[in-house]
Amino acid sequence: MTETFTLTIAALHERVDAIFLKAGLNALQASALARVIVAGERDACKSHGIYRIEGALRTVKAGKVKPDAIPSLDLNEGSAIVKVNAGGGFANPAFEVGVPALAARARQFGLAALVINDCTHFSALWPEVEAVTEEGLAALVMCPSYATVAPTGGTKPLLGTNPFAFGWPRKGSTPYVFDFATSVAARGEVELHRRAGKQLPEGWAIDVDGELTTDPEAALAGAMLPFGGHKGSAIGTMIELLAGIMIGDLTSPEVLDYLGTTTLAPMHGELIIALSPEAFSAGRRGDPFARAEALFGSIIGQGARLPSMRRFLAREKSEAQGIALTTAEMEQLDRLLEKGLDAVA
Amino acid sequence: MTETFTLTIAALHERVDAIFLKAGLNALQASALARVIVAGERDACKSHGIYRIEGALRTVKAGKVKPDAIPSLDLNEGSAIVKVNAGGGFANPAFEVGVPALAARARQFGLAALVINDCTHFSALWPEVEAVTEEGLAALVMCPSYATVAPTGGTKPLLGTNPFAFGWPRKGSTPYVFDFATSVAARGEVELHRRAGKQLPEGWAIDVDGELTTDPEAALAGAMLPFGGHKGSAIGTMIELLAGIMIGDLTSPEVLDYLGTTTLAPMHGELIIALSPEAFSAGRRGDPFARAEALFGSIIGQGARLPSMRRFLAREKSEAQGIALTTAEMEQLDRLLEKGLDAVA
Structure with missing residues (x-):
């Protein structure tokens, strides 16, 4: 032991x-x-x-992130978009600087967005989702990554593993949270198979010629596949558009060009959308938090799990x-x- | 012929x-x-x-939709949420009443939401996505359906086929648009297999005992499955939360209770989120529309298709x-x- x-x-x-x-x-x-x-x-x-x-x-x-960066908050008065420039530092302190303003705007306008620019991001998204749900708000969070995933029907890495995360606040309980890669598997899982000398499950990846492969070396040289076929590929593309291009930050292929490797943490931006259940449900019947509990009860009650x-x-x-x-x-x-x-x- | x-x-x-x-x-x-x-x-x-x-x-x-309903617009001044009560009529006229205000708010605040309540919805979401992209805005659209899909790990219909749609405006071109069911297949496709006496592909559905089935009759009596396993199941659940519960409207199981059948068009609500690429990208390098074209070019250039x-x-x-x-x-x-x-x- x-x-x-x-x-x-x-x-x-x-x-x-x-x-x-x-x-x-x-x-x-x-x-x-x-x-x-x-x-x-x-x-x-x-x-x-x-x-x-x-x-x-x-x-x-490697000089690809500024260790002494001070994030700068742009309150963008009158707008539902709050922006934080991470100043070339990590995303996490920038997020912490922005989240109180995000929550205040979401309460004021019903929904609001926090944009983080010029940040290096290496963490899961669920800590950020949970920080928003702690404010009593629902959260949608997404960001690009490096180009390692081929769009469905394609053969070359273009999209990132682009995580998509969501949270719903639960009173007196841990929130409903999901946070997943929009590729079939995270790149780290392919790497773990390689180190362990194990074959990949079918459908994770293609080789450099665009053929399905279960060889982790061939997969790392080729491209990973999006989850759920063309639907996951579309969601991965949406994340490039919204959390890369729309916010004026790098897309997954641009991140890879900038870094030249997938062994360093990627630099890009991040998009966090917060929604106020109180504002959206105002004037309607039923308490949204109580109704959500009934839905969760029906999921658990049939033997399924909450993420x-x-x-x-x-x-x-x-x-x-x-x-x-x-x-x-x-x-x-x-x-x-x-x-x-x-x-x- | x-x-x-x-x-x-x-x-x-x-x-x-x-x-x-x-x-x-x-x-x-x-x-x-x-x-x-x-x-x-x-x-x-x-x-x-x-x-x-x-x-x-x-x-x-069947008396489940009001043929003479007049949608009423609640401008909800100062908020980024515009609401239209369809008055028990169809969703489509309510959407048309709300979309100019949605576009104006998205331009004003950077992002905005249109909530449609008390509507009967039977159409695809892409016409609504396209109406928002015509305003030069990106769009996220979702709504519940009737309970016909089991959550991953469960055995009983609970979620709807809950469509998820997105659009990005392209200057001088048709927009980038996807619109898909968060089940593996649309319920209509199962019905078409039944009528044609054909077996379903593996993985579409389970029977009443929760076992995988390729028999369309057994599938219609059992439950359909979410696309992409637990990830699609999570997105389907998110749609129940945001476009059902959060907006104070029916969830998919409640719709089925209300109608008692899946042969009539479902009554529920709908959530449309519009985002302004100009507002989000303000002060950043690069034109988001030109950059998006480069991304689309890279997708098409490797032989993949845009949705x-x-x-x-x-x-x-x-x-x-x-x-x-x-x-x-x-x-x-x-x-x-x-x-x-x-x-x-």
Whole structure:
């Protein structure tokens, strides 16, 4: 059995924050990054947990993200669009700067948008969805990625794995949240198959000639496929249009041109739309929150699951018992803290 | 070879309009319905063309839609939400009443929503998407349906086939438009397989016991499946939340309770979100419309297609050469015009 160390959520946050500070991030960048990374560990989303620290540091070291950026908020008075320029820093602190204004505008106008520009984004979208649902608002969040997915009927990488996320606030409960790649699988899953020497399931990817392949090497050289055939391809394209082009930021092919690699965190923009159930339902019969509970009850009642439930169960456990890390993980954190940017290639 | 009659778009509109007037619809309802039905025929979308007239008339005859409804517009000053109460009539005239205000608000605030309540909806969403893109705005449109789709992991119909549609305006060209059911297939396609005595493809549906089935009878008695597994199921659920519950209107199970059948057009609400590319991209580099053309060029350039292209080609042909109907179709139109509501069960 592997020896494990158990840390409180606060203690892990302190360690991760210290690593980023040591690597030269300012306090705003470091603490926002530590929050999403610790949230990943807390919710047993290992793929978005401390595993991500090195990628963030590599991106800093490559000069592709500004470690000392200060996001600037453009309140854009009279508009339902709030903009935050991340100043070449990470998306997470920019989001934190923008969300109070987003919530205020959504309450004022019924719906509002938060645009984040010039940011490097490496985290899941669900922490941002949850920050909006905590304000009692529904949230739609999307962003491009790097060009790794072929549009349906095509043969070459063009779209990103473009995540699409949504949340609905639940009173006295964790929210209804989904957050998924619009490709069949996340690129990291293909990479994990490659490392493990395992074949991919059918339908994940095509090779450089556009033929279906189950070989992870051939898939990484070729292109991944959108989920749900032409429908997922259309949604992925919509995300390029709305969360890339419309907000005046990079599309997935432009991100890849800029970075020249998929091993660094991508720089692009992000679109968050918040909707007020109170404003939309005003004057109509029925409480939208109570009605939503009835819908969720009907889903669970027939044996189906709500998305994110596994994650919320893990969170409950972490909050009660702390977060368990292996000896190797603890040593890795120590090494990153000691060596800072020298710890990464 | 079947004998065909060719009518101009205007001539077909006049005939369909006359049928609805004869059946007791007021001029507002009749002309809006004729527009979407003729648009379906014009674009070679037979499933949303004159085939739909009877269903609309059956719904009138059953007393489930008000043929003389006058939509009422609630401008909701200071808000980015415009509401139209369809007054128990069809969605289409309500949409037409609301769209100028929606466009004005989207230009004013950057984004805006049009809520249609208490409407009967039987048409595709793309005519509405296109009406918004004609204003130079991007559009997201969604509505529930009747409960015919089981959530992933479940066994019973709960979600509707809940269409999800999007449009992006293209200068000097037909827009980028997608409009699809969030089930694997539209319910009408299952019905067509049943009538033709053909088995369904794998993965479309489950039987009453929740087992996968390719038998259309068993599928109609059981439940259809969401597209793309749990991801499509999540999007279908989002549509129940946003375009049913949030707007204070019926969810798909409530629609089915109200109608007691899937043979009449469903009554519920609809949500249209309009976004201004000019407002979102203000102050950023690059023209969003030109950049979108580059993206579309990259899609087409690798042999993939843009959604709706088949439809736009059919439209071009209809505009140049008129719409061809069979003798049987012409006779059906004559019969509907002569008999009005007596022509339907």
